[in-house]
Amino acid sequence: MNDTQNKLDAALRQAVRGRITRREFTQLALASGVSLAAANSMFTKAYADEPKKGGTLKIGVGHGATTDSMDPGTYPDQFTGTALWGTLSNSLTEIDADGNVVGDIAESFEASDGAKKWVFKLRKGVTFHDGRAVTADDVVASLQHHRGEDSKSAAKSLLKEIVTLKADGDTVVFELTGGNADFPYTVSDYHMPIMPKKDDGSVDWESGNRTGAYKLDKFEPGVKASFSKNPNYYKADRGWFDAVEFYSIKDVAARTNALMSGEIHYMDRCDLKTLDMLKSNPDITVQEITGYGHYIYVMNVTQKPFDDVNVRLAIKYSINRDDVLEKVFLGHGTVGNDNPIAPTVKFAVDPQPRHSYNPDKAKEHLKKAGLDSLTFDLSVADAAFSGAVDSALLWKEHAKACNIDINVIREPDDGYWDNVWLKKPFVASYWSGRPTVDWMMTTAYAADAAWNDTFWKNPRFNELLVAARSETDEAKRAAMYAEMQQILHDDGGLVNILFNSYVEAHAKNLGHNKVAANWQLDGMRIAERWWFTS
């Protein structure tokens, strides 16, 4: 975008806020060589883009179960995440549309002692829905909810690194086992909303008395959750709707029909096969965001024949990712390069040489491993990711040209994660991704990770992982992360097919700013970030 365009955009923002008149804006636009009609339409569009109050937003979500609970430690998916966290609650920090961590309940945060000690200063004037001010004690109690012997929280392992946390005036002080420059990202997680402390020291997670832009009216697990505006919300530029309703609509055709008949304004997880028909509807906008989630096949690098790096490389060169993307996922995604870090994550690199379909190179690596041909079993089920079976079958065809024979075994969906994943030598897997390099690597590729599904233990990689955590010099960290991604790309046991896109659709009269990529539904915070334009 050129300089004139930038100036025009700035003027447009001024005009919309009423600081310069429409006439002044038009004159400026004409002076910059824009036609009168174009200037007018720019103005109208910008005016529509400006947030407006009012309306009831209805969202259809493809998740939700009758066993969903108010307990944030057990929020399983998009429904509880978007409704009970993104709409009702706030965490200490939040991830903005550009993927950076910014304060939420915390106004600011600061590290010392090689990122081992973290001090979060709380924002003033934040209140719960019942009017009580949020104190540091509430924050401590909310996070303690996930820790300790009896915790049944999914976030327990995330907070394992905390040694002590205590309230100190209007700050909360964390002492960690080792340095972690990314710690503020960790506490942005949707399992960790801030909730009021009860008299007995535990936290009140049941009543729904939280801090968010909307108050809970009614929660019917597996059916519906409804909210009304919190007039005292501390973010003046968020929370535009009068009311928000979430419907659990698991059937994708029912969700699409509800959107087309105008009963809901927003749907997640569109049906890719009928997407073109949805796009042709003049009242509906389809949006596609490349998220952090990725579809992968993982091999156990401690087992034969995958213990040989040349075999692993031969396998990585034997799949035509573009073909899979086009045929199985109808082009909705970004091809992977055996790096689990999505291109939109900070410090992400694209390791070279790119792993693309190359039968000659695959054969060359097989020869280096002392083999003429290779045969192995690949255990897949669509429980890993929808399309896992089709992708594997397509891969089998690609691999034939590389003298590799893949025996695709279709496993049952039920119990896939218990019986196949982490058990069979080569399986399909899925990660929804993490907002930082450290978080993703610590979860799935560190030597001691509980979910190290490739059983890969690279000394240099693990050394860098620990060193980078406490490195506060951005340039040095970037170099370390680049090296780690390169090592994983060259040596690791994952074959990354692609980063999947969040394909969602909404009514044309919804307005929004840049959409976040960290989770679906605008980082799960659609209710406070979006508005009706008419």
Next chain:
Amino acid sequence: MHPVLRTVLQRLGLGVLTLFVVSVVIFASLEMLPGGFAEAILGQGATPETVAAFNREIGLDRPATVRYVEWIGNIFRGDFGYSYAGLGGSIKRSVTDLIAPRLYNTFFLAIMTAIVAVPLSLILGILAALYRNSWYDRIVNSVTLTTIATPEFFIAYLLMFFFAIRNKWFYSLSTVSDTTDFIEHIYRAALPAITLMLVIVAHMMRMTRAALINLLASPYMEMAQLKGVPRREAIIKHALPNAWAPIATVIAFNLAYLVVGVVVVEVVYVYPGIGQLMVDSVSSRDMPVVQACALIFAATYIFLNLLADIISIVTNPRLLHPK
């Protein structure tokens, strides 16, 4: 003892036994499925520690037999227990509270469908027998056979497309709650009810027709014809009373289906019935809810079959007044 009373008592006794067997089978099947409630809820976040803490809290760390005996003991005292979800908090979800609104919705839809579908299929069936092999008979047969042969979700999508999207006459979502008033409930449930009606009418109508045609060949019908009774009267006065038994059986079967088998229609229309509740509970291994749903389903079957048997006894003088 009167035969009706004897049948009722016999069936009720057998029914209780059946319910007991059902509860054992369901409990054992849930135990055999891989994974437990904690794993299902925590998903990727399930570590051995958190799973253990979860199981401790909801008492799943005890042996299966102890849990079953405790559960069935409570049932005899009328206590269906609490859902595993939210068991750790102070606001527990009792199974009765969880099931009651869902059951109401399911019965609402079933009754609404039955009120239209049962008389309709009887009339269609009787007319089809009356005008056998006529154009009317052929059209009714082929239309109803087409609707029963089409998968119910497909009928649902077609209805939704024509009556909710093309013409916005009905809602495509049938979400109802306890604040929905009666009239709106009927309106919201209209499309699901029509879908189910199309599915069950064929079966009942064909059975009525077949039962009647069977009787038309019997000597007393020939007699009636010979003495000059009009065909219509002969069928309604002489054939129909003898055909009630098979018709009642097939109606009972279809009514039971309306209560226990409509989960697909519930999902497509997002209607909060008991079928979805049971499917959710099975996939998350929420035993108390699954058991309660299974008992309700089994009891519905037993009760409706009993009703069909009573009808066949009452309409058959030979059974009603044995020698």
